[in-house]
Amino acid sequence: MIAAPHVPVLREETLGLLAAGPGRRIIDGTFGFGGHASGLLEAGADVLGVDLDAVAQAACRELAGRQPCLRCHHGSFRDLPAALAGAGWDAADGLLLDLGVSSRQLDDPAKGFSYRADGPLDLRFDQTRGDTAADLLASLDEAAIADLVWKWGEERGSRRIARELVRRRIEAPIATTTQVREAVQASLPRGVKPEPVLSRVFQALRIAVNDELGSLADVLASLERVLRPGGRLVVISYHSLEDRLVKRFIDRERRDCVCQPDTPICVCGHHAWLRPLTRGAVVASAAEQNVNARSRSAKLRAAEII
Ligand SMILES: C[S@@+](CC[C@H](N)C(=O)[O-])C[C@H]1O[C@@H](n2cnc3c(N)ncnc32)[C@H](O)[C@@H]1O
Numbered sequence: 001m002i003a004a005p006h007v008p009v010l011r012e013e014t015l016g017l018l019a020a021g022p023g024r025r026i027i028d029g030t031f032g033f034g035g036h037a038s039g040l041l042e043a044g045a046d047v048l049g050v051d052l053d054a055v056a057q058a059a060c061r062e063l064a065g066r067q068p069c070l071r072c073h074h075g076s077f078r079d080l081p082a083a084l085a086g087a088g089w090d091a092a093d094g095l096l097l098d099l100g101v102s103s104r105q106l107d108d109p110a111k112g113f114s115y116r117a118d119g120p121l122d123l124r125f126d127q128t129r130g131d132t133a134a135d136l137l138a139s140l141d142e143a144a145i146a147d148l149v150w151k152w153g154e155e156r157g158s159r160r161i162a163r164e165l166v167r168r169r170i171e172a173p174i175a176t177t178t179q180v181r182e183a184v185q186a187s188l189p190r191g192v193k194p195e196p197v198l199s200r201v202f203q204a205l206r207i208a209v210n211d212e213l214g215s216l217a218d219v220l221a222s223l224e225r226v227l228r229p230g231g232r233l234v235v236i237s238y239h240s241l242e243d244r245l246v247k248r249f250i251d252r253e254r255r256d257c258v259c260q261p262d263t264p265i266c267v268c269g270h271h272a273w274l275r276p277l278t279r280g281a282v283v284a285s286a287a288e289q290n291v292n293a294r295s296r297s298a299k300l301r302a303a304e305i306i
Helices: 011-017 035-042 054-064 077-087 133-139 142-153 158-171 177-187 194-209 212-221 240-253 286-291 293-297
Strands: 025-028 046-051 070-074 092-098 227-237 274-276 299-305
Touching: 011 035, 011 227, 011 299, 025 035, 025 077, 035 046, 035 054, 035 092, 046 054, 046 077, 054 070, 070 077, 077 092, 077 212, 092 212, 133 158, 133 194, 142 158, 142 194, 158 177, 177 194, 194 212, 212 240, 227 240, 240 274, 240 299, 286 293
Parallel strands: 025 046, 025 092, 046 070, 092 227
Antiparallel strands: 227 299, 274 299
């Protein structure tokens, strides 16, 4: 059985860790279609819903019409200080980041996130600005395309794929998801299953187009300005590149000293300002994984500002 797409991943764990309740101001930095935000509102929290996607923002405004405790901001979570100012909040008690792409975005061929449907090679969360994946594939040289596929998709066949894309773009610009799918399939050695490779290539394009890891690094760097003391961060990630970044950030900021291990006396002057709320990463229960395939790759980490 497949769960309804609006059932948010790790819902109960998220609401519990954010201590959602009356009087708490919580930013949902990835509003999507409001699954987590609805739970936060039901618990009595005030919510600021942020999303880059115009359709997600329309969903936020529609819900805000019925929910006076919800405010909406169209923009990136990397600019949360501006979003807070717009909402008239000085700081928040919680921040949720449920990273990546929503199932509804994946199902919309006009966004180009999925290799399964033919559509324009766009892959921007915010289709009103920035370069599309087609722009990227038109402007980068072969080595840069291979690096992108290797770095953000961890795809070992990156050089072969880049060579095939560049060979094909001489004949016609690569402008659709189908063209990328055909180029990737043509580059594969016999016997290699195309789906996992296609999934890694589209992940790489999406991460690059939206500067996803740069945005995540920026929001983590702004955390002390966004959350008040006692404020809580919850991040749900779906691939190891994001999860590693969050894990290393929490590991560093929980320490009083971040000097190299062989330094005899501390010279860094660093002070701990985060307390982890989870031991390692929380994963979805077997029951949730059974009904919601997307939850299988989810890893949740949480921390509190000291
Ligand atoms: C996995 S979905 C969130 C689903 C949501 N938690 C729910 O319950 O419906 C991720 C959402 O984050 C948005 N997003 C991705 N990067 C973003 C960024 N840098 N700033 C704001 N929103 C972003 C996407 O547009 C997408 O709607």
